[in-house]
Amino acid sequence: EDQVTQSPEALRLQEGESSSLNCSYTVSGLRGLFWYRQDPGKGPEFLFTLYSAGEEKEKERLKATLTKKESFLHITAPKPEDSATYLCAVQVVSGTYKYIFGTGTRLKVLA
Amino acid sequence: DSGVTQTPKHLITATGQRVTLRCSPRSGDLSVYWYQQSLDQGLQFLIQYYNGEERAKGNILERFSAQQFPDLHSELNLSSLELGDSALYFCASSVLSQAANYGYTFGSGTRLTVV
Numbered sequence: 381e382d383q384v385t386q387s388p389e390a391l392r393l394q395e396g397e398s399s400s401l402n403c404s405y406t407v408s409g410l411r412g413l414f415w416y417r418q419d420p421g422k423g424p425e426f427l428f429t430l431y432s433a434g435e436e437k438e439k440e441r442l443k444a445t446l447t448k449k450e451s452f453l454h455i456t457a458p459k460p461e462d463s464a465t466y467l468c469a470v471q472v473v474s475g476t477y478k479y480i481f482g483t484g485t486r487l488k489v490l491a
Numbered sequence: 492d493s494g495v496t497q498t499p500k501h502l503i504t505a506t507g508q509r510v511t512l513r514c515s516p517r518s519g520d521l522s523v524y525w526y527q528q529s530l531d532q533g534l535q536f537l538i539q540y541y542n543g544e545e546r547a548k549g550n551i552l553e554r555f556s557a558q559q560f561p562d563l564h565s566e567l568n569l570s571s572l573e574l575g576d577s578a579l580y581f582c583a584s585s586v587l588s589q590a591a592n593y594g595y596t597f598g599s600g601t602r603l604t605v606v
Contacts, residue, residue, distance in 0.1 A: 408504065414594045423581050423597030424534070437499035442548075466535070469594070477547070477588070479595075 382407040382472050386482035396457045403468035403486045404450040411471040415444050418465045418484070427459050427466075436440050458489045494518060495598035497582050501552055503604045509570040514582030514602045516563055522585045523565040524595060529578040540565055541588040565598070572605045579603075 383406045393399055403413070403471035412431050428437040430446040437444045441462065443454045453466055465484040472478045494517035504510055516523050525537040536549030540559035551557075554572075559565040569576060580604050585593035 393604065421579075421600070421602075423495070423583070423599050424595075425493070426594035428592060429592050474542070479536065481526075481534040481536075 382470070382474070382478065383455050383467060384470055384480050384482040386466075386468060386485050387484060389483070390486040391488070393455075393458055393487070393489050395459055395489055398454070398456045398458070400455070401453040401466055401487070402450060403453070403482055405469055405470050406449075407470055407472045407480070409473040411473050413446055414469045414471070415451070415453055416467040417471065418467055420465075424467055452480070455487070458487075460489045463487055463489045493596050493598060495520075495596050496600050497580075497586050497598035499603075500599070501602050503606060504572060505575070506572055506605055507576060508572050509568065510572065510603065511583075512567040512569070512582075512603075514565045514598060515563070515598050516536060516569070516582075516584030520584035520586050521563065522588055523559055523563070524583040524585075525565070526581040526583065526599075527578050528578060528581060533576075534581070537567070539588075546588055552600075553595075558600055570605070572574050574605050577603055577605045 387402045413420040415427040428444040433448045441456050445452050465486045467484045469481045498513045509566040515580045517592045521542045524539045527535045537551040538557050557567045579600045583596040
């Protein structure tokens, strides 16, 4: 069964304290892995798409990487405005396309 | 503003009632997706329409139905509402029938409270 697991569920960081969020997946026929940011009471906002192992994407303090089994979202020197829930999703081709979200990591960055 | 418009933003209704949630996709997008998000379940895919036709179905209850109209807006109908249907309902859109380089564009959601 296709599965996406994110860890940790919640993370508290001090401002400037770098860390990584994990998204591991067990799927057949990975077509792409997507990262989103979701603020409370709002819809997810697209951040990155990764397609193949070894690929990396960067945006400001965020860098996403992909291996054959997992993806990491690295946050360098985070600021309080980076506080949000970070979701990953995988697109799978198995007959039809499926798009499966993980349950997210709630990040809180303290000033 | 993401370009995906959902109405209403908030809805409070009683058990057993029926409601309709509305979504206008981003201009140019042909696919519309409906998701349910509750605290303990994360984002659960309900149903997808592409250019007016149902393309994929997820864990959508029989009490729920949806459609996409010729102008591409979509409606999600929820009937015989139960307390457990209380959740955030998101609509998302994309140009193609599946997520491409830029993933999905989500609306800001409708918060449904069933009392």
